[in-house]
Amino acid sequence: MTRILLKYSVLYLLLELLLGIILLQTTNSFLLPTRTVPTRTVRVPNRIPDRIPQSSNVHITSPPTSQTTLHSSPPSLPSLNTTQITSNLSTFKSLSTPYFSTRPGQLAFLTVLLLTLLNSTVSVQFSYVGRDFWSSLNGKDPEEFGKMMVKFTGTLVAGVPVSVLYRFYKEKLSLEWRDWMTRRTLRLYYSNKNFYSLEMKGSIDNPDQRISEDVKSFTSFSLTVFITLLTSSIDLISFSTILFKISPELFASIFGYAAVGTGVSFWLGGKLVPLNFEGLRKEADFRYSIIRVRENAESIAFYEGETKESSENNRRLSSLVKNAADIIGVTRNLEFFTTSYRYLVQVLPVSVVAPLYFKGDIALGVVSQSSGAFNHILSDLSLIVNQFESLSAFSAGVERLEKFYKAIGDEDESNPLRIKKIERTPIERLRYLITGKDDVEEDDFMAYEKYSRVEDSITIKDVDDETLIYADKLTLSTPDGSRMLIRDLSFELEPFKNLLIVGSSGSGKSSFLRAIAGLWTRGDGVIGRPRKEEVLFLPQKPYCPLGDLRVQMVYGGKGEVGVDDEELLRILERVDLPNLAERVGGLDAVVDWSNVLSLGEQQRLAFSRILVNRPRLAILDEATSALDLETEEKLYRLIEGVDGLNCVSVGHRPSLAIYHDVKLRLKGDDGYEYNEITKKEKKNVAKQGAV
Numbered sequence: 001m002t003r004i005l006l007k008y009s010v011l012y013l014l015l016e017l018l019l020g021i022i023l024l025q026t027t028n029s030f031l032l033p034t035r036t037v038p039t040r041t042v043r044v045p046n047r048i049p050d051r052i053p054q055s056s057n058v059h060i061t062s063p064p065t066s067q068t069t070l071h072s073s074p075p076s077l078p079s080l081n082t083t084q085i086t087s088n089l090s091t092f093k094s095l096s097t098p099y100f101s102t103r104p105g106q107l108a109f110l111t112v113l114l115l116t117l118l119n120s121t122v123s124v125q126f127s128y129v130g131r132d133f134w135s136s137l138n139g140k141d142p143e144e145f146g147k148m149m150v151k152f153t154g155t156l157v158a159g160v161p162v163s164v165l166y167r168f169y170k171e172k173l174s175l176e177w178r179d180w181m182t183r184r185t186l187r188l189y190y191s192n193k194n195f196y197s198l199e200m201k202g203s204i205d206n207p208d209q210r211i212s213e214d215v216k217s218f219t220s221f222s223l224t225v226f227i228t229l230l231t232s233s234i235d236l237i238s239f240s241t242i243l244f245k246i247s248p249e250l251f252a253s254i255f256g257y258a259a260v261g262t263g264v265s266f267w268l269g270g271k272l273v274p275l276n277f278e279g280l281r282k283e284a285d286f287r288y289s290i291i292r293v294r295e296n297a298e299s300i301a302f303y304e305g306e307t308k309e310s311s312e313n314n315r316r317l318s319s320l321v322k323n324a325a326d327i328i329g330v331t332r333n334l335e336f337f338t339t340s341y342r343y344l345v346q347v348l349p350v351s352v353v354a355p356l357y358f359k360g361d362i363a364l365g366v367v368s369q370s371s372g373a374f375n376h377i378l379s380d381l382s383l384i385v386n387q388f389e390s391l392s393a394f395s396a397g398v399e400r401l402e403k404f405y406k407a408i409g410d411e412d413e414s415n416p417l418r419i420k421k422i423e424r425t426p427i428e429r430l431r432y433l434i435t436g437k438d439d440v441e442e443d444d445f446m447a448y449e450k451y452s453r454v455e456d457s458i459t460i461k462d463v464d465d466e467t468l469i470y471a472d473k474l475t476l477s478t479p480d481g482s483r484m485l486i487r488d489l490s491f492e493l494e495p496f497k498n499l500l501i502v503g504s505s506g507s508g509k510s511s512f513l514r515a516i517a518g519l520w521t522r523g524d525g526v527i528g529r530p531r532k533e534e535v536l537f538l539p540q541k542p543y544c545p546l547g548d549l550r551v552q553m554v555y556g557g558k559g560e561v562g563v564d565d566e567e568l569l570r571i572l573e574r575v576d577l578p579n580l581a582e583r584v585g586g587l588d589a590v591v592d593w594s595n596v597l598s599l600g601e602q603q604r605l606a607f608s609r610i611l612v613n614r615p616r617l618a619i620l621d622e623a624t625s626a627l628d629l630e631t632e633e634k635l636y637r638l639i640e641g642v643d644g645l646n647c648v649s650v651g652h653r654p655s656l657a658i659y660h661d662v663k664l665r666l667k668g669d670d671g672y673e674y675n676e677i678t679k680k681e682k683k684n685v686a687k688q689g690a691v
């Protein structure tokens, strides 16, 4: 008999799984609107629940909540894409196996597995104790009733720790797995400057959400799915045995009942999934439009842009509300079915076994046990249907992670913008010549086309003590290869000389600095500069990291700084910020530096990093643009005063010529000029305040 039960149960679960997969495949196109979600704007919260509710009172199709939504267009016919499923499963496997290959992961998993099995045993045990309890009550037998009370207490004492520890270790495993996976993801994200190249390419939206939300959902939900499937299978077998013993008719009827419920729920509820995703996206859209106002409050206030901003907020709100109205309308219709279904399940099993009870063939306890077993089995059989919304979100999360890992895994150490090139066989080359298309994913193809026009071969070399910086036949293009910014640039700057780079706006000055830093490598030729540890960049936009004042001052240093607090305070004085520490509450003070400090103060604070870290070469991109001429002079004189320190500056201000020895003028298509800045020129600048 167990074999028959197993056969039916497994067949049914497989059917459910198949239906679930079909649904997921149909809905994934809605769940992953990579082309419709504006890049870096919309944050779609992944709403995968932490646990699947498993209760004997939860029957088929938990009615969709208010967050469940319906697509306004009729559902398209599901199509089963086996390649996609295989790829999803293999992604799932490759994402989940690394942690469980570690010793702590394996130990934690085995503990949870053991407790899961014990917990299921406890559940079955309670079913028997409950049956005997009610039967003894029905038999009006005080002695038997007393015994049952003792048995119940014993089961309680043994069962409660198992249930509690099961939940505890499950949560613990989920947390440890998340911790491990997030750290690994962060490591990959920061390695090879992936965080920068992803932004440049713009191919991955919201990496922050993927690292925090998607990883969290993946770990907790994977575990939950696994445990739920395991317990459901155990439940199904144990309770099927119980039910079959009581009434084979009841056992048969449950499959019919579940099948009808499943079908109707798919028919009504399947439509809700895509619209639910739309709802989430609209919510995120609305929220983001308000966050942008917060981030750009000052600019909006200056532009008096509040009317425009608020009308945009309202537009997004209307769209959200319309979607939500659709949801509640359809949910109402669905609930006509689910509510009746829920009530019916309370009497259905009882009505099937009632004749046996009336005849006196079975006791009251058996009736209650059969009802409990019926509910258990029904809940197990309806697993996919009950959870299709969560499973869809889960599937979307897995795909988001897959794309993310692929993107950060492809990067080469020396070349953050490299993408895999397409190696064409002769036949593929012919096809490409005829059709202009490759047999590759469209995204990859576009990326390749976009990036392949210019080679990616700028070489960076470390210089010796004889040279400070040089360029040899350097050609530099924008990362997309669409524009050549510098052509055939060659120069060599000896040590103890400062270089000023000038040129009209957009001529490629900052881009040249990016190339020196190794961030942009599209082009050809060689750049020589001191070792990375000996160079400090001050970018055009001052950047203040999270942390205290001390962190602000040492940021950018590559090793131990070895500067004590007194020295830090002295440096603050030298960069013209004598009262800053006192004003904010000392070197340990943490404030929102970017908002609290003026642009000029942020630039002065950035200069303090040079004095703290004492690099061999400081590269300054318009680092004094927000300062008055007097402060600018003071800061450049400080650099001159540091032994062994030289600088390369980019800037439009004529006054900068005074503090530099050589000038490189970038002239776009007209090439470049590379000249000494003469004493006469410096004098003129000093005299007139302009060249």
Ligand SMILES: Nc1ncnc2c1ncn2[C@@H]1O[C@H](COP(=O)(O)OP(=O)(O)OP(=O)(O)O)[C@@H](O)[C@H]1O
Pocket: 200, 478, 479, 480, 485, 503, 504, 505, 506, 507, 508, 509, 510, 511, 512
């Ligand atoms: N990520 C990018 N992708 C493609 N083009 C870019 C990118 N970043 C900058 N550019 C383009 O490269 C050109 C050079 O930019 P760059 O920032 O080097 O100019 P610049 O000379 O420093 O200008 P400014 O003096 O205004 O700061 C500009 O036309 C700019 O639009």
